[in-house]
Amino acid sequence: MLFKAAVKPGSEKGDGRPFISWFNPMRLIRSGGAAFFILLATVWPALSSDWGTGALMVVVEREAGSVLVIDSSQDHKVLGRIKGLGALHHASISFSRDGRYGYVVSRDGFLSKIDLVKLKLVSKLKVGDSAIGLAVTQDNRYIAISNYKPGNIVIVDEKTFKVVKTIEADDSKTVGLVDAPDDLLVVALMDANSIWVIDAGDPDFPVIRKYENIGEKPYDALLTPDGRWYIAGLFHSPWVAMVDMWNPEHITKIPLPRPPGKEDAPPVLKIPHLEGWIMAGKTLFAPVIGGSGLAAIDTTTWKMKKFIPLSAYPVFAMARPDMRQIWTNYVLGEHHDTVEVVDVKSMKVIRKLKPGARVFHMQFTPKGDAIYISSNGDNKILVYDTKTFELIREIPAAKPSGIFCSARSSKFGL
């Protein structure tokens, strides 16, 4: 790369002149022999990529159609930027099992494979007209994409990067697509009120299970990190639909708790990302529908045992990997610049931060000693120490939105 850049235009002519102005290999070779190669051996390692892929933070720069790649294990050093990924509104990223590749799906239906070692776009493929999410199969052989338009699930071979199967979804938008143990995929059908299970270990990708009438309009879903519980949120039903993958005969409907004093209120339409559902031991923390706070729900009884008031209704509520803290953000409205930290033990807000304008997303480092926060309005990434709440780094980024850590590669449902 460096050598290429240093080649002068004249060098292509083959005129025998020394063709690199600052560095003359011919003279070196004539005068010293091995000296050239000693120099080469010295420069070589510095030119090759020199990082592991286990703790990379990939930041979506949505207007620019690029991602910024940061190594959280090298003092949060910016490694580079990969461009040309298209419209990245609501873009989502999953990773190959080794963290080597990122797969970016953009709302306008493009799937891009990016190389996080060589920092380049490897392949790009149109997979739909309106894509919403993706999942990498457990065996790392396929990338599955869920589309709003046309309503289907598209399976792409990871190596050839070609579509190997399109599964029509009864004219329904598909959402909440996840990879599950034993090479399964699970997805919800928004307009068909269904959940489907696909066997990605079978070359025909058969739909091996269909749950119907799960409730009105599933809009998102999650799989618990152990790969066992698939939970779908519903726009128009006051419960969530849950599949126990170990006992998949039927679904369970779990009533949603309402905030205190609003027990009889109808459910609201706008509901947060299910990424914001947190299981800590036997307690589930979830943003309360229609309220400004987090509900702590006892999963043995499904009753609300505590309501934790927040500044507003959180868009994301994310747990530190040790489940001791929950960080929340608000995006819209007056609290767009605010992040609040809930201590899970005391169930209280212990810190209120103002990282910058329009906090869009957050992501913890693999062991949660730091958190990356994107301030879309201030064009920067803020890195905080989660123990001291100290700001440890500010990284310029072009209108950053989603942040994804390559350690997601070893977790189900991400």
Added chain:
Amino acid sequence: MLFKAAVKPGSEKGDGRPFISWFNPMRLIRSGGAAFFILLATVWPALSSDWGTGALMVVVEREAGSVLVIDSSQDHKVLGRIKGLGALHHASISFSRDGRYGYVVSRDGFLSKIDLVKLKLVSKLKVGDSAIGLAVTQDNRYIAISNYKPGNIVIVDEKTFKVVKTIEADDSKTVGLVDAPDDLLVVALMDANSIWVIDAGDPDFPVIRKYENIGEKPYDALLTPDGRWYIAGLFHSPWVAMVDMWNPEHITKIPLPRPPGKEDAPPVLKIPHLEGWIMAGKTLFAPVIGGSGLAAIDTTTWKMKKFIPLSAYPVFAMARPDMRQIWTNYVLGEHHDTVEVVDVKSMKVIRKLKPGARVFHMQFTPKGDAIYISSNGDNKILVYDTKTFELIREIPAAKPSGIFCSARSSKFGL
């Protein structure tokens, strides 16, 4: 590397002759100019390391003093071997946060830093006369080693690879060293019947908490993957000592269940690695002291709810990442060549495999679709599909023992 190897002895003399027999850069440069650099640009990528570090399997070859590095995400391809690591009996490996480096501690007290991208030994340091375990701090800045002799904990700076602190342990062997959230280290003192908590976020590494009289002779310990529960096994007391890191005021003693019919028997001395304690939901699976089987213990009551008979007393009992299967091995005695698979849902042995002579260790790939098994007696690694139990790969290895996956880097206590 390749260029260096191709240099003929005569090339050092600077005699102006073309000094590489199979490839003449001078002629290329004289005749074509850019051609040499075009060739270089073509060869370059092939020579640089070309893999991610998120799913590497590192196999200890103990007599040879080497490790074999296999990429589980590239069809279980052998990437290479790193030699010169010394006596690797009971060697343990932890990883840097990004999976780039492995830290190998050998029983004879050497700590080696190995580079899993360039496949070479980076540094080697004597840290004790008899070392037993290690941990990387949450912030990735230090490697801590627990020594039997002298009885201490040694802290090594990850970058300079120098000892920055030695913590004397009251003349006691130290065991069960783990990294915990908020940059803490937890360790048990075998001869002092204690558990200590060290603050690795403070440059003085103070011991901030000491639990005394925890029971007789702690021999090993584990930290649950969420970093919350530290559990130490005891040679001469019929309980385990548990610290809740969220409520660290005191320890809890949990009585060990005995096998049916042996409720009054004294505890035996030889106890398995605590790596074999498995938490699946509210059930703890543990090898039963003095029995040939696994106990399923209800963690709300600490009573044994089921006893699962096995061929012998397991040395390791390891859970697939989704907690649906437990794989066991026996090493000593007639069942040295046997592996049994317990289905966690039905609590029954569902498969008995004979991978080879002297099965020493096992390790799952990050999402558990495959398991690596070392057959020390047959000099090979066997890779099995955990869904079909099919043998999918045999990899020759020199007397393999421990196998460690780089995905451990993102988990507490490993």
